[in-house]
Structure formats: structure tokens, C-alpha cells
Amino acid sequence: MKRAEKQPHDSARFDLPPDEVRRIGYLAADAIASHRESLTSRPVFGKVGTAAGLFSGPAPEEGVPFEETLAFVREHILPFPMGNSHPRFYGFINATADPVGVAADGLAAAMNPNCWGGDHAAVHVEKQVIGWLASAVGFPLEAEGILVSGGSMANFTALAAARRAQTPGNVREDGLGGPDRPRLTVYASDQVHACVDKAVDLLGIGTAQLRKLPADEKFRIRLEDLESVVARDRAAGFTPAIVIGNAGTVNTGAVDPLDALADFCARERLWFHVDGAYGAMAVLSPRLAPLFSGMARADSIAADPHKWLYVPYEAGATLVREPGRLGNTFRRFPEYLASDAESPFPGPAWFAERGVELSRGFKALKVWMGWKTHGRRGYAASIENDVRLARFLSDAVDGRPEFERLADTVLSIVNFRYRPAGRSLPDADLDAVNRRIVNRLVGDGSFFLAPTVLKGRTALRVCIVNFRTREKDLLALLDEAARIGEEISSASAG
């Protein structure tokens, strides 16, 4: 890297002429294309490791030319990605980014609107995208929503609306503290995402009031347990308020009995929230939609475009059936946003009234451009392909004696474990072996997956939200896991 050149320190450094803006854009596009090209020749997961010192210096006093900054990015940052654009990345629920969404994020940053409200184009685009998402999940035309950073904020935002709707008095002003305030209770299976714990905590309800009911053998909530726990809570003076149904759990992809939950919530006057951060967008496939029967009856739904619509981070969505619920929860106009009847800038939607944030970026553009370019059919085909690949892997696991499947394959997640052929090992030993398999696979950079724990047993968990994965990538995983598993268990047996 050449030494920093002296630069003028004035606003010209920021206010570049259009040609220079274009030139920088081309340089970035070149870097992006090279990154894409070289991905498969590197480890799936970029470990910075001993190079951490490159990122330890103090803030630079003097600037350098853009080319120098970009050269560092190309050499030391782009080659060490999270890995989720690699065909052999199966971790968490981290999708591979659609290049259309990447271009859209650049355009959105250039336009740089603040999407709190107003009549500028970005607000119209977001309103349209919310309409598309709401319609896709079967919500009525008048349903409202907002794009947020992801599943955590999508669930938080919906649960805030639920808290507002279900708390006696005005919880916004009165809070939950003090002698006469209700003790709200919230219900979900033990497979519910940890972000719900965070939301229940942050909203002042407290996680001790989140009833996590042990899931059934298919990792779904048990209705009879829910009924009895709600009754017990009512008798004990709690205020049962919210039920959360999963539309694709993060562990296994299980879908709770949403129709039955909707019936129960209607009967008991509970807010029915569906966490569909992972699964909800699969309704775009007519083949998969029946799995989510009852979701359309929810009061609110969390869905993540940055999962199964493959847009780059960040884009989650909160959708709420009844208009006005989000406004009742979040509306608060500061004086400097004061407007009047003659105001020349009314707009189609006031997103600052629908969520936590006032300043909000243009997340909607990537969803909008992706949907325009791929259409519903494009998304459906790609989601179906992920599900098909998961079933392919699931069948392959079932066909090999050295593997044991640990959960039904419902969407695009497969859980299984290695089990040395011809030997019967206790679960604790199998857990250790399978953890070591994961650590070896990830450590040598050939695959990325993370283990999970299902009914106390460690599982190799493969999640496919990745249009670059092929059948051969999955077979290679099984071959390699078996090889390592055999090596480990032979060594420990010897």
C-alpha cells in the first residue's frame, strides 16, 4: 500500500462531481464482481485470525485517496466474509444476497432519503412493498406494516403493538411499574426465537412472564398445554395477553398449528402474533402455502425479506392486521415535524408512527426491485428449490446408516447427527463427536454450519436459503462429515 498523499481538507473532498461519483461506483462494482468470482476458491468462512491487528489502530488523522481505502477493503475485508454467499454455507438462516438487491442498496444509499414520511418516492415504494407483503400473507387490504432491520425488530415492533392493545389503561404513559399495574403473560413453544425473550424483557413484561411450553415431537406447541397454562395464569391473577405462533422455527423449521392457535386466541381474546421471520415468505409458493394455514388470521406477523426474498441485510417486516394499531403504539410528533392543513408535504404513510425509528433508510428499494425483477414466480421457484434441496439432503441422510435424522424436514432445514455404524454410544458421546465434526468442517473452511440442540441432543443443522447450493454440495457435506466422524470415533475407540 502506498503512503498517504496530502489531501485538501475541504468540502470538495465530500462534494464530488458526477464523473467522480461514477468512477467510484465503477471501482466498487469491479470489487464486487471480483469478490463474487473468487468466493468459491477461498474458505467458506473468512477467519481474520492473526490478522486482527490490521483492525486495531486508532482513528486516522489524515485521509487517503479513495483508491487506497478501497485497496485495503479488497485485500483485507472482502476476502474474509461471513460466508453466506458461498454454495457450501448452511449456517443459521443467513441468505445469499441477490445481486439485484446489492445494486438496489447502492441506489438507495445514493438517494439517501429518510423514510419517516412525506411524499417523496421512497415512502410510496415502502407503502407498496408493505402492501405486497401483507397481501402475500393473506392480510386484508387495509393492513399496515413497516420495514425494520430484521426478525428481532419485526417481532419487537409487533409485540409492542400487542402490549399496547392488551394492557388496561394507557401503557405508553402509565408504564408497567407500580402497585396497580397488570402482570402480562406471553405464550409460545420452547422453540420460539430468542428475540422474543429480548422483546418481552425490553417491553418491561419480564421473561419470567414468558411461558415457554415444551414442544411436541414435531417441535410444535401443544394446544392442550397452552390452554391449561393460560387458565392457570388467569386464576393466579396474571393478565394473559399474547400468544406467539411459529411459522418456521429457527431450529427445525417447524410450523405451529396456526389455525388452532387463531381459534384459541379469538376465544380467549389474546393477541395472536406469528413469527414468520424465516418461513412466512414461503407462502409465495402455492405448493408450500398450505403449511401456513391460519397465519392470515394473526393479529400481527413478522416476516424477513432478508431471508427468503434474498435481499441483502437489513430488511425485516412487521405486518399488522388492524390499521391504527401501530399508530396507537408509536405515534408521537415532535415539534419540528409539526405540520398543518396547508402543508405541501403530506404523504401516503407516516412510517415514523409505525415503529421505533424516526430516521429510516430506504430498505424498501431492494425488496421492490427484487420483486419487480423476479416476480412472485421467481421467488416461488427459488424458495421451492431450497426446500427441494433440503428434502434431497434429508433423503440422503435417511439412506446412510452412519447418520440419524433428528427432526422432520418441513421447510429448508435438515437436522441430523453422525452415529458410528455398528456401535451404540450414549447421547453425551454423540454430542461431543458431532460438535467436533462441526468444528472440523468449519475450521478447515470447507463448509459452514452451526450445531443446534434438539431435545437435548446435538444436531448437525443445515439450513438452505441459498440459490447457489447444488445437490453435489450437500452430498459432499455428508461424505466429509462421515469421514471426519469415522476418524474421530475410531481414534476415541482406539
Added chain:
Amino acid sequence: MKRAEKQPHDSARFDLPPDEVRRIGYLAADAIASHRESLTSRPVFGKVGTAAGLFSGPAPEEGVPFEETLAFVREHILPFPMGNSHPRFYGFINATADPVGVAADGLAAAMNPNCWGGDHAAVHVEKQVIGWLASAVGFPLEAEGILVSGGSMANFTALAAARRAQTPGNVREDGLGGPDRPRLTVYASDQVHACVDKAVDLLGIGTAQLRKLPADEKFRIRLEDLESVVARDRAAGFTPAIVIGNAGTVNTGAVDPLDALADFCARERLWFHVDGAYGAMAVLSPRLAPLFSGMARADSIAADPHKWLYVPYEAGATLVREPGRLGNTFRRFPEYLASDAESPFPGPAWFAERGVELSRGFKALKVWMGWKTHGRRGYAASIENDVRLARFLSDAVDGRPEFERLADTVLSIVNFRYRPAGRSLPDADLDAVNRRIVNRLVGDGSFFLAPTVLKGRTALRVCIVNFRTREKDLLALLDEAARIGEEISSASAG
């Protein structure tokens, strides 16, 4: 627009070869450069108006080529921006985006890491950026922080940490509801940002427990009022918990007496939070830094890179002095993130433990690339230029009899109003005239500013976080406001 062509609906539509990724990137860069070029030949604020119907259709069933999607964006979206890249945009605190940050956002989207943790480069970059920000505000080396979407989440995140630290027992598990729970109280001036109301509401404290103390004539909190209200609350059985000092209010840019607040909070064992979403980054200028004396003694600070570091939306920051406070507030490991001592993917920081979100985009790259390219001196020069322009406008206002300044000009915000020369009008009439001036200026697209209300009086509020604004743009505003003001008051007088 040509008709949609039939497209194959398979993963090839998503998994583009590198050359195609580059081509799309160039097309986007061209659109971005044209957007930049044509900005000043259009109205400042893009009103969609009667073209809203373009954004009302249902979700497309079939896709179209990327070029067709982009053509619509170029024709119907890019020409209708929020306006904040225009030299004559003075609204809210919406900065003009640095082109370096725009390129960085494209690179971040392409890399698409999930910045919850791990040893990939993005996490190192974010850790370094947090260190730079913490060091800039004078926090000790071991201070922690996290990038969030903006000021609302930055304040929310810090106040969540404050609530955790200040509530007896374990507020995460126990919540705030029920007979034995404390009633926390929070203190700020009435100039505090509305996002603090939202945070106090959402955290279950309730806005009735947010004591907004009337500001002094310089729009700063009055220490003597704070002392007496805290004492009264203690006597009444409340639990005083948090004081919020402003480092640049949104209305006027006023800075509270931070040193005195730090002393008071230390004495009373209150959490001292500073909302520096707008102002805090001005400490990068040695000339402006003395304004913020005492900020470094805060327990937590909110600061927004998407304001005075000019990065595109979204990037806010929560900084917390004492390490572990954020972890105590947010740590919660789901099973599928379970790790072990042999895990091959430890990392420098676990950002999912420091905030609400688990999935998190790579916001740090734009801050990092901007800082590398401009250096501290580049930012200081540009911030100082904004402040210089505000003082220039302030002096020009003072030099014209038809205008009256309504607040001190501390940072880069100027508040004033039109007042017809030689006539004495009551405040209500002046409010109406000034609101109509704003509506006319904004309505005809020549400027963008939003009015605010200061001590009950409507102010024309000009905020400059804009490296494209020049002195002539400000003089043009005064000329035009005076012309419209004269027209309106003559008409109503006649």
C-alpha cells in the same frame, strides 16, 4: 416501458455470473451519477403527488429484465428524492450522503455479512469503528458500543442498559409489572428528542415518569429544577434512575451543561446518558470540542454517523463507558448459536449481546471507509464549515430588520422568523405568516426547511449538515422568505 419478456424462473435468475454482477453494478453507478448530476435542476423536495398511482399496483407475478426495473427507478423514483442531497435542503437533521459511503454501502451489501459476531472481517471493522467513536467522545479504551439504525435506536439501546443497571433485582426476568416493582423516573429538558419518549414508553417505564423540565432561555436544562424534582420524586416513593443531557438539541442545537449534570448524577447515583445523535461528532473539531465538556463523563452516549459523518442512512451508535453493561442488558444465546471451547469461530466482539438485533448488516463499512478516506481532519473541516455557514446565516438574519432570530446559534441550526418591518403583529399572526412562508418555499420546490416551535413561537429552522450548501444558497433563502413574507403580510394587511 417495453413489455415484460418471458424469463426462466430458476435459480439462474439469482445466481448471476461475475460479469453480469459487474454489468449491473455499472448500470447502477451510471444511474447514481446521473442522479447526482440532475439534482440541482429539479425541485429540492421530490413530490410524487398525482403520480402516486404508479406505486399502487399489486405485486408482480412475472419478473422483468433488470434493465426494465432500473428504467422505472431512473424515471419515477430517483427524480423524487427526500431532497437532502440538494444544496438548498435545510430540513430536520438529514445529512447529505458522502459518495464514499454510498460506494461502501454497495460493497457491504455485496459482502452481506451478518454482524452478530464471529471472526469475519466485518466484525473486526465494526469493533474498530466503535473504538474510534468511543475515543473521539473521550471514553476510556475499554468502553463498548454498537452501531444501530440511528438516534432512536441509539438512545433506546442506551436507556435499556440504564434501566437494567438502575432497577433493583433483575428487570430482564422480573419486568416492571406487579405490586412490588419500582416506579423509575427519567429526567431531561423539554427539548429532549421525542425518541426518548418512545424509549421510556417501550421500556415499560411510561412517559408519565419522564420529567421534562422547561428549558432556560438558551434551551438548556436548569440544574436547580432538576435537583428539586429529583428530591420531590424520591420523597414521593419514585426511583429516580436516569438523566438525559442533550449534546445538540434537535430544535436549536443547544448543549446542556454536561459537566454539571455529570456532577449531579455522580452525587445522586443516577445514570447519565447524553443524547449526542446530532452534536456529539462535532468533538472531532478541536474548535467545537469545548462545547461538549462533561460529555466524556457520561455513562452512555448516543451519536449518529449518519448525521455529521455524512454516511448514508442508516448508522447510529450507542457507546457505553463501562464494559459489560450492554452484555448484562442484551446477552441471550439461542441454542443454535451454542458454541464450545474448541469452536473455530470465536471473534473480537459479540454484537448480538450488545443490542436488540441478532441479524445485523455491515453498517460499519461506510463509517470505516469514510474515516479512512477523509481522516479526522476532513470531518472536522466539513463540520466546521457547516457551523461557519450557520453563523453566516445567523449574522445575515441579525442584519436584516425583517427577520428576528429566535435562538442562539450554537452548532449548525439557525432559528428565526419573518416579522414585517414597521408593523407589530401578535405572535399568533406571526406564526401563521411564517408557516405560510415555509409552505410556499417548500411547495414551489426552491428550498426545503421545516418549521419548529420555540417557547410557543413558530420558527423558520435551518439546519446545515450539508457539504453542498454555499453562502449564496443561504442568502437566497432570506431573499425569498422576505419576498414571500412581504407578499403575505401585504395581502392580509390590505
